[in-house]
Amino acid sequence: MRLFEGTPFDRPLRCEICEKLEGDCTCPPPEIVRTPPEEQTIVIAIEKRKRGKTVTVIRGLAADNDHAALLKQLKSTCGAGGSIQDGNLDIQGNHRETVRTLLKQQGYKLK
Numbered sequence: 001m002r003l004f005e006g007t008p009f010d011r012p013l014r015c016e017i018c019e020k021l022e023g024d025c026t027c028p029p030p031e032i033v034r035t036p037p038e039e040q041t042i043v044i045a046i047e048k049r050k051r052g053k054t055v056t057v058i059r060g061l062a063a064d065n066d067h068a069a070l071l072k073q074l075k076s077t078c079g080a081g082g083s084i085q086d087g088n089l090d091i092q093g094n095h096r097e098t099v100r101t102l103l104k105q106q107g108y109k110l111k
Helices: 067-078 096-106
Strands: 041-048 054-059 082-085 088-092
Touching: 041 096, 054 096, 067 082, 067 088, 067 096
Parallel strands: none
Antiparallel strands: 041 054, 054 088, 082 088
């Protein structure tokens, strides 16, 4: 009896469309469906963090969005650092109005 016998790791991976081995498959990759900005409602909040640091937090983005590209655009517009934590975008400093105008221009609904 093998260690992975009968589990998905026991057999080589196959394409779901053509049933060929994954290395031999020539099927095109599936299209990524993203939620348009008009269908998302975003909440912009200001939080105080350790040692009195202020952070602008953007919540409510759909999980299928490209968070990294949006964060990069926000950071360059605000001239500040930022990160992605638990699906929320954090921008260092109080940039509520700048973030609000940029997201409205892109078509997001704001709360």
